[in-house]
Amino acid sequence: MEARERIFKYQGLGNDFVVLDRRGSGEDIDAAASRWMCDRRLGIGGDGVLSLLPSDRGVARMVVHNADGSIAEMCGNGLRCAVKYLVDTSGTTPGHIDVETGAGVLTCFPSYGEGGVVGVDISMGPARLVAPNLPSGATGQPFLDAFVPGHPPLRAYAVSMGNPHMVLLDQPLEDASRMGPLLEVHPSWPDRTNVEFVRVDSDGLTVVVWERGCGLTQACGTGACASAVAAVLAKRLPADAWLRVTLPGATCASASPPTCPTSASVDRWPLSSRALSRFPRAGNLPRSSRPQVRTRRGRTHPRRRRRPVLPSARQRPALASWASRGRGGERNARARRGGPYAVRPGHHRRGDAGGGRLRSHRPPA
Template sequence: MKAIKFTKMQGLGNDYVYINGFEEHVPDPSALAKRVSDRHFGIGSDGLVLILPSNKADVRMRMFNPDGSEAEMCGNAIRCVGKFVFDNGLCTKDTVQVETAAGIRIVRLLKDGGEITGATVDMGAPVLNPADIPANLPEGMEGKPFVNCPVMVDGVTYEVTAVSMGNPHAVIFLRGIDSLDLPDLGPKFEHHPLFPQRTNTEFVEVVSRSRVRMRVWERGTGETLACGTGACAVAVACVLNELTERSVDVELPGGVLRIVWDKADNHVYMSGPASKVFDGALSAWKE
């Protein structure tokens, strides 16, 4: 038996188990993700994050969902990665380059009294070409952008805007998001045939030109308190549908993220908190 040290961290309640891959070896991260994510028989989390050496950036991040599937990116998790590597001396710079399956992301750490309390992340340019999201346009919409497209679910037509922020998102604007039955509706979008690699789905209510509210059904996870890439996708979809300005506060159940889609460089910037919850050790892991 070998004990594996871990740190639980959260960004707006989007909580993950983080393991220092510079020191620890995880033989089967998919199986471990299932184990640690269980909120009754495990640690309890929205997934597992491995922080590993990189030959392209300061560190490499791998993220696994509670169902064991590997995701390309996680906006809330990458802020916590920045805090983790700084607090643990893996990188002593205020700006951390993090390699992800969606490419290298730049994490600028935010301090309060010398403590890392959050980060602003350059999330890169949004991907809007349907084939690259990937998303199949509804019949009759071929050759058009996937913006405000009609998608039928359970006999109801929803207007959907598809965006990739390194992972696929379907953004839906509607009123009354608090009353939605996401455990029923979310999986129907996640597994919809228009999304060949499944999709994260954001249900959004516009409050003003500078603020929106959202709930999210995350691919491979379910409803979570926050989704960083989802908030970025929502901000992009808001601009594409002429609903808000390019700088918007996105209110999630776990708190607020500030998202800016910069017109000058076409990059999306996400600012939000990152917190350590506790350290621990998994004492019954067999190689």
């Protein structure tokens, strides 16, 4: 990683990514760099790193690095963030752009508002239902041997949106944190899988996603599409209408279910971005995100100005009495009697830092 590389942070529905524009150098980062950048304590923090490389088939080629250093074939929410970055930095407002991903070249349609791109509609392409290495060989049929220790067999759908998904309908959403890591490494997926826990509502779906290589996430675009495909296949929702997909990071989102999975779309969800300046400088970071400084005593804390310690109400009378009897007290008493006196602040002695010369004063007549 270059010492002065410009880094951006984008998020969609709370699903946040570090964006690196490497179309100039053409060099991708390694697994160690992606793990460090996604570390929320020691690095920048994020669910993944989006590395944008040169491409002959589109505006850029997007490589998705998971938080654990692995590479994902596709990320719908990450692609939306990448499209917003590409349009924001181009100075133009194209009607659509093509981006090369691990799942092929996808066409993206930005929508504009105040501040540039406010949403992206993506044609996700055909959804594949059963891969050759899965136990169910019949297209569209669920497989029933998703085994979790201490749990009865699970009814799951295998859906690929360019990346693998295991969709569990009517599974308690609170089980995601416990069962997600076990199902991620299910032997049917040698390269691991994303896991969706789906509750079918009257007007749509509520989904919690355990993302491969990342864990629980606030949102997942391909997971929303895969959940919609599974719900339509199970005949739980109509196949000719838009569905509302509620995710932890958003009030609601929507996905277009296919009649027979041939296409799917990610609707226009809110997006935002933030430039992180040239790392490791922190001039553009919010105060809470600035690097820590080490003091001479070895303590680590954000740099701040010390506030003066003022005496309390109970201490003020004693301090006033001490001042009248302390240094300069005799001169003050002489002044009250009407004689000449010399005044120097009691805490400034001759030779001390900040000390002043003696000044002769005579009380006014």
